[in-house]
Amino acid sequence: xxxxxxxxxxxxxxxxxxxxxxxxxxxxxxxxxxxxxxxxxxxxxxxxxxxxxxxxxxxxxxxxxxxxxxxxxxxxxxxxxxxxxxxxxxxxxxxxxxxxxxxxxxxxxxxxxxxxxxxxxxxxxxxxxxxxxxxxxxxxxxxxxxxxxxxxxxxxxxxxxxxxxxxxxxxxxxxxxxxxxxxxxxxxxxxxxxxxxxxxxxxxxxxxxxxxxxxxxxxxxxxxxxxxxxxxxxxxxxxxxxxxxxxxxxxxxxxxxxxxxxxxxxxxxxxxxxxxxxxxxxxxxxxxxxxxxxxxxxxxx
Ligand SMILES: Cc1cc2nc3c(=O)[nH]c(=O)nc-3n(C[C@H](O)[C@H](O)[C@H](O)COP(=O)(O)OP(=O)(O)OC[C@H]3O[C@@H](n4cnc5c(N)ncnc54)[C@H](O)[C@@H]3O)c2cc1C
Numbered sequence: 001x002x003x004x005x006x007x008x009x010x011x012x013x014x015x016x017x018x019x020x021x022x023x024x025x026x027x028x029x030x031x032x033x034x035x036x037x038x039x040x041x042x043x044x045x046x047x048x049x050x051x052x053x054x055x056x057x058x059x060x061x062x063x064x065x066x067x068x069x070x071x072x073x074x075x076x077x078x079x080x081x082x083x084x085x086x087x088x089x090x091x092x093x094x095x096x097x098x099x100x101x102x103x104x105x106x107x108x109x110x111x112x113x114x115x116x117x118x119x120x121x122x123x124x125x126x127x128x129x130x131x132x133x134x135x136x137x138x139x140x141x142x143x144x145x146x147x148x149x150x151x152x153x154x155x156x157x158x159x160x161x162x163x164x165x166x167x168x169x170x171x172x173x174x175x176x177x178x179x180x181x182x183x184x185x186x187x188x189x190x191x192x193x194x195x196x197x198x199x200x201x202x203x204x205x206x207x208x209x210x211x212x213x214x215x216x217x218x219x220x221x222x223x224x225x226x227x228x229x230x231x232x233x234x235x236x237x238x239x240x241x242x243x244x245x246x247x248x249x250x251x252x253x254x255x256x257x258x259x260x261x262x263x264x265x266x267x268x269x270x271x272x273x274x275x276x277x278x279x280x281x282x283x284x285x286x287x288x289x290x291x292x293x294x295x296x297x298x299x300x301x
Contacts, residue, residue: 001029001106001130004073006064007044008083009037011168014044016180016237017079017138022046022146024136025077028106033150034067036060045148053157057165059083061090066157074130075104075111080137088135097133098126102140120250138179139237139257175226176210182238183209184258186229187217190245190265190284194222199288200244206295212236214246230255244284248272 003025008015018033022045025031031046036058041048049071053063064087068076076091078084080100088097103114110129116137117124128134178184185204187197197211204211211227218228229236231251241258248263248271256275263276264284273279280287 001075001111002071002073003028003031003075003077004064004068004071005031005033006076006078006084006087007033007035007041007048008079008081009035009039009058011170012037012039014039014041015079015081016143017081017084017136018044019143019146020138020141021077021079021136023141023143024104024146025075026145027141028075028104028111032071032073034064036063041152042150043147044150045146046150048150048152049155050152051155051157053159054161055164056159056161057163059087060159060163061087062159063157064091066159067155068131070155072131074132076131076133077104078133078135080135084135088133092133095131095133096128097135098128099135101134101136104134104136116254118250120254137257138235175224177234178210178212178227178229178236179234180238181210181236183207183240183242184212184229184236184238185209185242185244186212186214186236186246187223187244187284188214188246188252189216190247191217192245192285194220196285196288197222199285199292202292203242203288203295206292206299207240209240209242214249214252243272243276244288246272248275 005021005025007018022031033044033048035041035050078088098113098115100116101113105112113126115124185200187200200211212229213223231254235255237257239259241261243263261276262278263272264280268281
């Protein structure tokens with residue numbers, strides 16, 4: 001099965017989702033990764049097609065359309081990112097598409113996809129005839145498995161210019177990318193007051209992590225928008241996610257793909273405990289100072 005991966009590059013850097021898509025493609029068959037911006041792609045495993053389409057936006061669906069015509073893949077994989085969803089939807093007029101997928105398998109020439117629906121409340125199993133498009137959630141496959149040695153081909157494509165890439169709008173210089181952090185200390189409405197975020201920041205620093213938050217915390221301006229976890233924020237995929245005073249609404253947990261979730265909540269029935277490896281029923285503002293002191297004590301030996 002030939003699988004075309006739409007590789008994402010931002011500011012010259014191959015994004016983690018690209019390696020995750022390649023890892024998924026390798027399980028289905030032969031991956032071919034399409035790269036539409038300039039970047040060092042040498043560690044993407046397998047065949048890589050580096051396209052030069054002139055001044056047109058690197059995220060133009062017509063670039064992908066032309067490569068599909070040339071390569072005739074059975075499956076086209078996109079990441080569930082704004083750019084991936086954007087292109088996949090434009091191509092879907094001619095092909096079946098599965099969105100919010102987290103597992104893809106081949107079966108007798110077709111593909112079987114497991115997808116999240118209704119904000120993650122329902123799991124849908126779909127069988128698609130090929131060629132088909134799958135939009136994969138980040139955190140579904142191990143990025144490391146998509147890394148290896150690339151065999152790079154250059155391809156010139158002519159696409160009618162109807163849009164132009166102007167530039168990136170970057171987050172504030174001093175801010176961090178929570179989607180790349182291994183340890184995320186995340187605060188929800190249960191933290192009660194902006195002043196209490198200081199404790200979360202101290203804990204994050206001690207653990208070598210970063211602070212993030214649920215939407216109400218961001219909406220109140222207690223943390224910048226770049227720190228929001230969830231459907232309208234970012235997806236975290238690191239080793240540890242500490243959910244402090246977060247209820248676990250589906251729109252929030254959609255963005256929580258960390259390997260281990262540890263939740264602290266006063267309500268033992270809070271939905272966040274359903275996705276947690278460890279749960280503590282406690283007042284976060286009472287627990288945090290104790291936890292901080294304990295970690296300091298251990299660190300000081
Ligand atoms: C289209 C759409 C997109 C959305 N996108 C996002 C998104 O990207 N990210 C996101 O987070 N939300 C998003 N939401 C909002 C989401 O539905 C929830 O409203 C939000 O996640 C709730 O945030 P919370 O858990 O911090 O607050 P709450 O739901 O109010 O939960 C607070 C929790 O804190 C606990 N608590 C209270 N006091 C304490 C204490 N002292 N110690 C410990 N625990 C305590 C409570 O028991 C409760 O469980 C979206 C909603 C919509 C409709």
